[in-house]
Amino acid sequence: MKHPRSARRLGQPQHKPRDLDRVHVDELPPAKHAAIHRALLSGLLGNIGMKGETHEYTGARGTKFSLFPGSTLFKQKPSWVMSAELVETTKLYARTLAGIRPEWVESLADHLVRREYFEPHWQGKTAHVVAYEKVTLYGLVLVAKHLVHYGPIDPVVSRRIFIEN
Incomplete structure (x- = not known):
């Protein structure tokens, strides 16, 4: 042993x-x-x-x-x-x-972090609606501005942005 x-x-x-x-x-x-x-x-x-x-x-x-x-x-x-x-x-x-x-x-703390999304917009290069994500844990900013696919997060807003563009 x-x-x-x-x-x-x-x-x-x-x-x-x-x-x-x-x-x-x-x-x-x-x-x-x-x-x-x-x-x-x-x-x-x-x-x-x-x-x-x-x-x-x-x-x-x-x-x-x-x-x-x-x-x-x-x-x-x-x-x-x-x-x-x-x-x-x-x-x-x-x-x-x-x-x-x-x-x-x-x-490690995926179940504890808070995710905020801002500035959803159409991105022609990827043909997706994207937004910036801010990730915090207990008030500490882990990720300040990360670009993510916004479709699964808010399908209604994503559809509206898609139609407008």
Whole structure:
């Protein structure tokens, strides 16, 4: 058996953030890092953040936090992060961090994201009615302006635009 577990340990549904310290990510091949981060992200969707104009990050539901100064990502300042824990001392710090991509969040939280559509119009090149899509999760903008086929979203409006053009 490669990773032995006790029967008592298997019955515990959640692990503490310090259990993540036992996973030595540096020893794994780089191709596995993204897979591990995506797996962790599925349980940490409320602990994501997007870098703002200053050194602060904006998290879920408007939370403002900073990267913990002892973190390896502190100097890198990635655009998007997830953290295993948020600790409040003199200010709110995110610890045990990993850089993430907003596309990962969108695919993992498809059932939680809000999609807004705007500017539906006829696109002659594809012969479809298209619109721009804005995707948000807990107030964070994952996708600001993505062109999508609008026909399945609102067939009545799409038909009207098709007839007009």
